[in-house]
Amino acid sequence: MLARAVAEDLGVSSMIVHTRAGHDSTLARMLDGALTPDPRSRPPVSSSTEWKDRLVPPRTSCDRGRMRTQVAIVGAGPAGLLLSHLLDRAGVESVIVETRSRAYVEARIRAGILEQSTVDLLHEVGLGARLAAEGDEHRGIYLQWPGERHHLDFVDLVGRSVTVYGQTEVTKDLGRAREAAGQEIRYEVTDTAVHDIETDHPYVTFTGPDGTAERLDADVVVGCDGSFGPCRAAVPDSAKQSWERAYPYSWLGVLADVAPSTDELIYAWHPDGFAMHSMRSATVSRLYLQVPNGTDIADWSDDRIWDGLATRLGHGENGWTLTPGPLTEKSVLPMRSFVQQPMRHGRLFLAGDAAHIVPPTGAKGLNLAVADVAMLAPALAALLRDKEPALADAYSDAALRRVWRCTHFSWWMTTMLHQSGDPFDAQLQLSQLRWVAQSTAGRTGLAENYAGLPIGF
Numbered sequence: 062m063l064a065r066a067v068a069e070d071l072g073v074s075s076m077i078v079h080t081r082a083g084h085d086s087t088l089a090r091m092l093d094g095a096l097t098p099d100p101r102s103r104p105p106v107s108s109s110t111e112w113k114d115r116l117v118p119p120r121t122s123c124d125r126g127r128m129r130t131q132v133a134i135v136g137a138g139p140a141g142l143l144l145s146h147l148l149d150r151a152g153v154e155s156v157i158v159e160t161r162s163r164a165y166v167e168a169r170i171r172a173g174i175l176e177q178s179t180v181d182l183l184h185e186v187g188l189g190a191r192l193a194a195e196g197d198e199h200r201g202i203y204l205q206w207p208g209e210r211h212h213l214d215f216v217d218l219v220g221r222s223v224t225v226y227g228q229t230e231v232t233k234d235l236g237r238a239r240e241a242a243g244q245e246i247r248y249e250v251t252d253t254a255v256h257d258i259e260t261d262h263p264y265v266t267f268t269g270p271d272g273t274a275e276r277l278d279a280d281v282v283v284g285c286d287g288s289f290g291p292c293r294a295a296v297p298d299s300a301k302q303s304w305e306r307a308y309p310y311s312w313l314g315v316l317a318d319v320a321p322s323t324d325e326l327i328y329a330w331h332p333d334g335f336a337m338h339s340m341r342s343a344t345v346s347r348l349y350l351q352v353p354n355g356t357d358i359a360d361w362s363d364d365r366i367w368d369g370l371a372t373r374l375g376h377g378e379n380g381w382t383l384t385p386g387p388l389t390e391k392s393v394l395p396m397r398s399f400v401q402q403p404m405r406h407g408r409l410f411l412a413g414d415a416a417h418i419v420p421p422t423g424a425k426g427l428n429l430a431v432a433d434v435a436m437l438a439p440a441l442a443a444l445l446r447d448k449e450p451a452l453a454d455a456y457s458d459a460a461l462r463r464v465w466r467c468t469h470f471s472w473w474m475t476t477m478l479h480q481s482g483d484p485f486d487a488q489l490q491l492s493q494l495r496w497v498a499q500s501t502a503g504r505t506g507l508a509e510n511y512a513g514l515p516i517g518f
């Protein structure tokens with residue numbers, strides 16, 4: 062049950078878990094005005110008490126609670142929470158429904174690398190205080206293969222950096238901000254379904270934690286419900302197209318209570334398989350090993366994991382050492398790429414993992430979710446507040462341009478660094494890695510994509 066729940070959270074079909082214990086000018090234009098609160102247009106409802114006054118009487122005789130809002134958001138992950146935050150700043154009201162508890166959502170171990178645009182946006186919208194204090198800005202990454210380690214300095218190459226700050230922390234910051242603003246979030250709901258999305262009166266139905274059937278009427282529904290939510294599937298087959306690539310390997314990921322053995326992330330190509338040394342804080346390391354699909358975590362003792370990491374990451378080479386420590390979490394994550402388009406159908410909009418999944422090698426999933434809602438919030442504000450549909454009409458195409466760029470980059474990083482089992486592929490990978498590490502054009506291309514192209518690119 063736990064494994065299934067976490068697998069769904071990670072956007073994968075199967076997973077085994079063991080637990081022991083520079084904001085760009087385009088964005089500026091989109092944010093200017095569109096996200097400026099307009100008190101005149103804000104509905105006269107913001108607190109939960111006032112919400113009760115807006116309950117519409119049940120349409121049918123059954124015991125069914127009924128609410129109305131401007132934007133019904135399905136999913137309180139980073140995309141849903143940030144969207145409600147941005148909409149609130151623009152004077153647009155929303156209600157979020159979420160299957161999990163708040164504690165569960167905030168404890169979910171996932172992404173840890175924020176692009177420059179994500180960091181800039183979080184600061185811009187008042188969510189940057191703890192990020193500034195506790196986030197760890199990195200100038201770049203290390204790229205290595207046996208005998209060679211190269212530092213790619215993104216700041217020197219493209220003037221942008223990345224910041225190590227866990228998705229857990231982003232979600233906590235968002236949760237606190239939404240709570241302070243009186244945001245209506247219905248946690249622990251079941252049976253979520255979206256209806257009438259091809260009309261101007263879409264609605265969401267769900268069952269509350271006490272078993273009450275409820276209905277949420279809205280002007281717009283946004284699916285921020287990740288890869289297993291109902292929204293993506295609500296788009297009729299005749300109106301959508303999708304692409305998927307399943308990779309023939311998985312990641313065994315661990316969290317370790319030990320100070321990182323590196324100042325910045327190490328991406329390591331090795332004949333035994335890819336390895337990565339990341340981190341969450343000055344005292345917590347995050348490490349990954351490429352393993353075959355279907356790997357049973359029980360076959361990987363802590364000692365075997367540390368031995369594999371030491372070999373692949375180059376322990377003892379050129380004076381570098383890997384310090385092991387207690388493992389607090391282990392999981393196996395299959396990897397896939399997936400895109401569904403368009404990201405809008407009628408009055409249903411999709412954002413984040415609900416529309417696209419990338420393998421984590423490029424550190425793009427969370428950042429893409431942020432970029433989607435950074436574009437969607439001003440579009441919905443213009444649509445609902447100003448009755449101006451142009452940005453909403455352009456949302457899917459605009460978001461998909463970035464989605465496909467990040468899908469390509471994530472695929473490129475993944476296929477360049479993982480062993481496919483084909484010796485010809487391995488020689489091509491090494492050739493590519495040498496070019497990326499040693500040519501200014503190669504280094505710059507990786508840096509530009511990794512540190513993140515501007516939102517709206």
Ligand SMILES: Cc1cc2nc3c(=O)[nH]c(=O)nc-3n(C[C@H](O)[C@H](O)[C@H](O)COP(=O)(O)OP(=O)(O)OC[C@H]3O[C@@H](n4cnc5c(N)ncnc54)[C@H](O)[C@@H]3O)c2cc1C
Nearest residue numbers: 136138139140160172173286287413414424425426427428
């Ligand atoms: C191991 C791992 C490492 C990663 N590393 C990185 C990284 O370094 N950088 C990066 O940018 N990204 C990374 N990612 C990807 C990133 O975590 C996701 O892309 C991100 O969580 C997407 O946010 P989201 O809000 O779109 O979806 P989610 O975070 O999946 O949120 C969706 C929400 O919808 C809820 N929901 C689902 N179904 C329903 C329903 N029926 N009704 C109501 N609510 C529902 C879910 O409970 C969830 O809270 C990583 C992912 C994994 C698994």
